[in-house]
Amino acid sequence: MVKAPRTSAKGGNVTHVGNKAKRQELVRAYKKEKNKEKLLRRKTQAKEEVLGGEEGARKKAQRLAKNVPRTIENTREFNPTILNAPNTHPGRGPTNAVASTSAMTLDSGDEGRSDEDEEERQSEDDEAAKQDGAAEDADAEGVDADADEYDDASDIEDGAEDVEDSDVDMDPHAPPALLITTALPHNATSPHLNSLNARSHPFERTRQFIKELLNVFPGAEYRSRAKAKGVGLGKIAGWARKRGYNGMVVIGEDASSKLPVYLTIIGLPKGPTAFFRLTSISIGKEIYGHARPTPHTPELILNNFTTTLGHTVGGVFQSLFPKIPQLEGRQVVTAHNQRDYIFFRRHRYMFASQDKAKLQEIGPRFTLKLRSLKKGLPKGAGQWDGIVDFDGTGECVDPKGEKADEAEALREMDVGESASATSKVKKAQRGDEVVDGLEFEWKPKMSVSRRNFYL
Incomplete structure (x- = not known):
């Protein structure tokens, strides 16, 4: 019967060794040799990337593009409400995607034109610019004459809104209370x-x-x-x-x-x-x-x-x-x-x-x-009439609110209405308050997947 060799790890596999202490020794030697080879390989790779010039920079870029670590951040599931993407809305920006596409087509079409065609197009553009300038000079007086009337009309139409905006944005340096x-x-x-x-x-x-x-x-x-x-x-x-x-x-x-x-x-x-x-x-x-x-x-x-x-x-x-x-x-x-x-x-x-x-x-x-x-305030804030009346005391909160409710209830009882009718009146009064729904609410099941983020 031929015995198996007892001095090699055979690629890390030591199951053929019967002695446990010897197996542990072979595994430690194998890992040590493997770490040495890995360190030598990394040193050689780093030296090639630093001293290799353009070729070394290309190798480094390939290595970084290939070895991307898997983290929670880069495995985040796509959220359709993300707003940090480039703005391509047709009503925003000077030209956006459609205009930029047309500009690209114009530039690509001009590559094959000769110098004479370029000079003709430049002369046509200059003439059109002169005509536009003359038209603007002719209309300047009319625009200046109507400017004051336009401003007065806009002030009349937007009077209340301008007053509110001026009150809110009166002093941007002032801290909010x-x-x-x-x-x-x-x-x-x-x-x-x-x-x-x-x-x-x-x-x-x-x-x-x-x-x-x-x-x-x-x-x-x-x-x-x-x-x-x-x-x-x-x-x-x-x-x-x-x-x-x-x-x-x-x-x-x-x-x-x-x-x-x-x-x-x-x-x-x-x-x-x-x-x-x-x-x-x-x-x-x-x-x-x-x-x-x-x-x-x-x-x-x-x-x-x-x-x-x-x-x-x-x-x-x-x-x-x-x-x-x-x-x-x-x-x-x-x-x-x-x-x-x-x-x-x-x-x-x-x-x-x-x-x-x-x-x-x-x-x-x-x-x-x-x-x-x-969206709104906590329940119980009630309707707001838009009037700010700061008295500077603040000793108690809504001191007349409960008395007003009691007086209203007594008045309803004096005219002979039942308790159920009184409760209906109170419900109707509470119904006047508009309570907006929740935009977001955290639930325990939302933390099951660590790839869903909402902010």
Whole structure:
């Protein structure tokens, strides 16, 4: 009987070796030799690409085109709502695809023409330009004479719209007025807090986070939820809308962990309402080597908001900052979207040289995950008459609303209507409020496939 050789790995296969220790030794030797060959091959390839000139550059390009790593980003499923493609809409741009195609055909047709044909075409173009110039000079006086009448007519027709636009866009440097408050936890989530007053006061970590947000948003103002006296978020939004606020930021916290876990951004006066999951919070003093904030208006950078939903969410963040930043402050706020997680960061940049800049993080840093997006305001805000009447007090929310409802109900009972009729009246009153549907709502089944992203 002939025994099998015991000193070779036979291409990595060592099943013919009966001794386990010997098999392990052969495998280690085989892997070591294989790694040496791989390293030698990579060194030789790199030397050829660097010192090979044009041939080396061509080999490197072929290698990079062939060896494309498979990642979650490049295996993302196509989303038809992506808006970062070139604009080919027929009504946009100077010429677009149709005009560019015609220009290409004209250029390709002119290649075979002689110099004489080119000179004739140039002379014809010059004559046509002279005729057009004469016609424009002749019509100039008539256009100037009618200019004032046209402007007056347009002012009369668009009077109301111009007034509204001027009020909204009066000062692009002015920060939007933001109301920051906290959510009211339910009794089921905080049974140890029996009174409404106790449940209205946030925990220490939430208060620290609110202080950081007041430094981030230039026009932010904090009001305690206890001042609302237990009313819902919709009525608070209606109260803020009536008093000239441009947006609301509501922070929800978890009673068990005593940490802020939700963030709601409400655009006033019409919406939208975006509800985010809040995680990974680090305030400024917890960041190593952090910089000190200044009261300057920061710049805003939005990354990877490419779909229609992403543009809407990006508009929500834009509404929290002034349109024109103060560049002398050198502060930058970044909202970076990656796999539908929004990473919020604030930095100050420093010019190290003419070509390089360094970043120093200020804080806070946190991560947002969009859970729902609704067009309008939260339920209970009611109809808006477009009148802003800011009295500057804000002690309570809609103090006459409940009394008006009670008076209306008593009046209906005095005229002899039944309780069912009264309920119908109340339903009709609630039906006057237009509540827009959800544009987006996160569901657990949406996280099954890691190749579907919506922002």
